[in-house]
Amino acid sequence: MGAVRVDLQSVDHDSAVTTLRRSYAAVPSGEPIRLAKRTSNLFRPRTEVRTPGLDVSGLTGVISVDPAARTADVQGMCTYEDMVDATLPHGLMPLVVPQLRTITLGGAVTGLGIESTSFRNGLPHESVTELDVLTGSGEIVTARPDGEHADLFAAFPNSMGSLGYATRLRIELQPVRRYVALRNVRFTRLEALTDAVAEVTATRSWDGVPVDAMDGVMFSPGEAYLVFGTFTDEGARPSDYTGQDIYYRSLRRRIRDTLTTYDYLWRWDTDWFWCSSAFGVQHPVVRRLWPARYRRSDVYHRLVRLEHRHGVAARIERLRGRPARERVVQDVEIPLERTADFLRWFAGAVGMTPVWLCPLRLREPAGPGSTRSWPLYPLRPGQDYVNIGFWGSVPIAEGATDGDVNRLIERVVSEMGGHKSLYSDAYYDRDSFERLYGGATWRAVRDRYDPEHRLTGLYEKAVARA
Numbered sequence: 001m002g003a004v005r006v007d008l009q010s011v012d013h014d015s016a017v018t019t020l021r022r023s024y025a026a027v028p029s030g031e032p033i034r035l036a037k038r039t040s041n042l043f044r045p046r047t048e049v050r051t052p053g054l055d056v057s058g059l060t061g062v063i064s065v066d067p068a069a070r071t072a073d074v075q076g077m078c079t080y081e082d083m084v085d086a087t088l089p090h091g092l093m094p095l096v097v098p099q100l101r102t103i104t105l106g107g108a109v110t111g112l113g114i115e116s117t118s119f120r121n122g123l124p125h126e127s128v129t130e131l132d133v134l135t136g137s138g139e140i141v142t143a144r145p146d147g148e149h150a151d152l153f154a155a156f157p158n159s160m161g162s163l164g165y166a167t168r169l170r171i172e173l174q175p176v177r178r179y180v181a182l183r184n185v186r187f188t189r190l191e192a193l194t195d196a197v198a199e200v201t202a203t204r205s206w207d208g209v210p211v212d213a214m215d216g217v218m219f220s221p222g223e224a225y226l227v228f229g230t231f232t233d234e235g236a237r238p239s240d241y242t243g244q245d246i247y248y249r250s251l252r253r254r255i256r257d258t259l260t261t262y263d264y265l266w267r268w269d270t271d272w273f274w275c276s277s278a279f280g281v282q283h284p285v286v287r288r289l290w291p292a293r294y295r296r297s298d299v300y301h302r303l304v305r306l307e308h309r310h311g312v313a314a315r316i317e318r319l320r321g322r323p324a325r326e327r328v329v330q331d332v333e334i335p336l337e338r339t340a341d342f343l344r345w346f347a348g349a350v351g352m353t354p355v356w357l358c359p360l361r362l363r364e365p366a367g368p369g370s371t372r373s374w375p376l377y378p379l380r381p382g383q384d385y386v387n388i389g390f391w392g393s394v395p396i397a398e399g400a401t402d403g404d405v406n407r408l409i410e411r412v413v414s415e416m417g418g419h420k421s422l423y424s425d426a427y428y429d430r431d432s433f434e435r436l437y438g439g440a441t442w443r444a445v446r447d448r449y450d451p452e453h454r455l456t457g458l459y460e461k462a463v464a465r466a
Contacts, residue, residue, distance in 0.1 A: 016058030136450025
C-alpha cells in the first residue's frame with residue numbers, strides 16, 4: 001500500500017473521556033464551551049476566547065479496526081492521516097478520505113469533507129453508523145440513524161461544533177488495492193466534461209474500464225481534466241509527487257499515471273493542491289531547500305494563520321503600491337446540469353485558476369423504504385453535483401469593498417441551486433443563512449441538547465466568526 005506507518009497502539013478512550021468531562025466541569029457556569037485546540041483546518045479567523053477550553057488531547061487515536069466487519073472505531077480528533085495508517089495494512093480505507101492529512105474524523109463530519117470517491121460514496125458523514133457526542137449540556141450521548149438521538153445524528157453534519165463534539169465515531173471501510181491507475185482525460189468543452197461525469201456516475205466506468213475515484217481540474221473553460229482512478233495490484237514504477245515533481249502539473253503532461261494507494265490519498269496534500277506556490281515552494285530552488293517533511297498542508301496553513309495575525313505580506317503589498325486583496329477561499333456544490341454555466345461565469349467574473357472539480361452524489365438509501373436526510377446541508381438525493389474548489393485572492397477593485405466578490409459568489413451559487421461549505425468566510429444575512437442551512441431544525445436540536453445555549457451558534461461560528 002506504499003509508505004504506510006503502522007503504529008496502532010492501545011487507546012485509553014475511557015480516560016480520555018474522563019479528562020474531557022473534567023475540563024467541561026472546569027468551565028465557569030454561563031461561560032461558552034469551546035475546544036482547547038491550537039490547530040484547525042477552518043479557513044476563517046475567529047474571535048479570541050480566553051475562558052478554559054475542553055481538553056481533547058486524549059481523543060486523537062484509532063480505537064479499533066474490524067477487518068471482517070469493515071468498520072473502525074475512531075476518536076473524534078483522530079486525523080485521517082492516522083486513520084489511513086491504521087486501515088491500509090488491512091487493505092481497507094474509509095469510504096471517503098478528505099484530501100488533506102490533518103483533517104480530523106470529527107471535523108469532516110461536523111464540518112463536511114469530500115474527495116474523489118464522493119461520486120459513489122457521498123460525504124464522510126454518510127459512512128458513520130454511530131457516534132458519541134459531548135453535548136452543550138455536558139452529557140455524552142450515542143447517536144444513531146434511528147432511536148432516541150436520531151435527531152442529533154441527522155443534524156450533526158455541518159453543525160460546525162454548534163451541537164456538540166464527537167468523541168467517538170464508528171465508520172464503514174472499503175477494500176482497496178496496492179495502487180491506483182489513473183487516466184487523465186482532457187476536455188476542451190465543459191459540456192463534454194459534465195456529460196462524462198454523468199456517464200461515470202451512472203455506470204461506474206469510462207471507456208469500458210471501472211472507475212473507483214473521480215476528480216479533476218479546470219485550468220480554463222477550454223482546458224479541463226477529469227482524472228479517473230482504478231484500484232489495482234499492478235503498479236510498476238509508480239510516480240512520486242512528494243519530491244520535485246508537482247502533482248497537478250502532471251495532468252497536462254501524462255495521459256496515464258500510477259500511484260501507490262497511500263500516495264494517491266495524499267496527492268493533493270504535498271502542495272496544498274497548488275496553493276504552495278504562494279510560499280514559493282513550487283520554485284525548483286526553493287523546493288530543494290524546503291525540507292520534504294514541511295511540504296504539507298498543515299505547515300502552509302500555519303503560515304497563513306501567521307499572516308492573518310500579523311499581516312506582513314499585506315503590508316509589503318501596500319508598500320509596493322499594489323491594491324488590497326480579498327481572500328476568496330471556497331468550496332461550493334453546483335448541480336451537474338449547471339456546472340458548465342457556473343465555471344464559465346466564474347472564469348469571467350472572478351478569474352482564479354486552477355479550480356478543483358470533485359463530482360458528488362449522496363449515497364443511495366441502505367434498503368427499500370429507507371430514507372436519510374441531512375437537514376443542515378440539504379443536498380437533494382439522486383442529484384449529481386460537482387464540488388468546485390477555488391482558493392486564493394483577488395485584487396479589490398477601486399470603489400469595491402472587501403467581501404464583494406464572495407457575496408457575489410454566494411448569490412450566484414444560490415441562483416444555480418447550489419450550496420457552499422462553511423469552513424471559510426461567509427456573508428449571508430441571518431434569514432438567508434437559516435433558510436439555506438436548516439435553521440429551524442438546528443434550533444430544535446440545539447434547544448434539546450444545549451438548553452442553556454453554551455455552545456456558540458452555527459450562524460455566529462460561520463458568519464460572525466465567533
